[in-house]
Amino acid sequence: MKNLLFPILFAFNILIIQAQIPSEEFDKTKMEYKGSKSMQAKMLMRHVDIWGKINEKEAKLDVTYLELLNSSIGITKEQLQKHLHSKNITNNEIGGDINSPISHIIVGNKKVFAKYFVIHDVSSPVYKTDFPTNINDESWSFNNVNKWSKKVTHVYLTRTGKSKTVADFSEGLRATKFELKILGVPSRGLYVHIELVQPRVYPPGNIKNAPVAPKPGFTNAQYEKLALLYICSSFRKGEWLVPAFHANIDQNLNDSHDDPQNFETQKFTDNVLKILLEIKKT
Numbered sequence: 001m002k003n004l005l006f007p008i009l010f011a012f013n014i015l016i017i018q019a020q021i022p023s024e025e026f027d028k029t030k031m032e033y034k035g036s037k038s039m040q041a042k043m044l045m046r047h048v049d050i051w052g053k054i055n056e057k058e059a060k061l062d063v064t065y066l067e068l069l070n071s072s073i074g075i076t077k078e079q080l081q082k083h084l085h086s087k088n089i090t091n092n093e094i095g096g097d098i099n100s101p102i103s104h105i106i107v108g109n110k111k112v113f114a115k116y117f118v119i120h121d122v123s124s125p126v127y128k129t130d131f132p133t134n135i136n137d138e139s140w141s142f143n144n145v146n147k148w149s150k151k152v153t154h155v156y157l158t159r160t161g162k163s164k165t166v167a168d169f170s171e172g173l174r175a176t177k178f179e180l181k182i183l184g185v186p187s188r189g190l191y192v193h194i195e196l197v198q199p200r201v202y203p204p205g206n207i208k209n210a211p212v213a214p215k216p217g218f219t220n221a222q223y224e225k226l227a228l229l230y231i232c233s234s235f236r237k238g239e240w241l242v243p244a245f246h247a248n249i250d251q252n253l254n255d256s257h258d259d260p261q262n263f264e265t266q267k268f269t270d271n272v273l274k275i276l277l278e279i280k281k282t
């Protein structure tokens, strides 16, 4: 969530790598990024390095996951509901009732349901030098979901895997510079937003923003719940959403962000595939 502005570094990236810049690949007539869903995911899931630098030309995504992205949802409402019941998961943990449709925008005169699942980190709280040793335990107070209530996302997800809905997935919400400053109100409902809890520390020296994230960046409990949120939101659309990182959406825009840091894409897609198998067995 921290604002970072490094025009020189960004300019350097463009010259050397000439990778696609998502905001320049967006087709406003269709209200989506150009290319197939796989191509979009490879552009929007590029790894975000420290200071929000994006050095990957395209994300290395699991082949089985890419096949899934282009296939139908493949699970029934009964299967998903049974799975949620068996794990005692409430609607408040998963962005709302899976029976109600996901948010939508209007393109032409047509309703178009959300297309993108945006992954953020909260970049807070910020510590001066070191992380407390208990950031992945219940005893760390920021793992209490009640700490998080600002409606700048649909769902908050703590490091112990607890989640809380602050805006139902059926509600349109804008949370990136691209939505707020470039696309404007017509984009409200196109993106679904998830904030993962992740603290930061300052690097040595005298710098305004805190860029240093823990390693690993997120816990297995976070990847598992994030995968479930992805499945539930996609189920409500009736089609797989394209996952994206905030920093990629806002790349090269003023005040672009650096989140999520130290995200391991393979852990996310592994969990999506694993949970889907569990749901099918339910």
Ligand SMILES: [Zn+2]
Residues within 6 Å of the ligand: 001, 119, 120, 121, 246, 257, 259
């Ligand atoms: Zn963000």
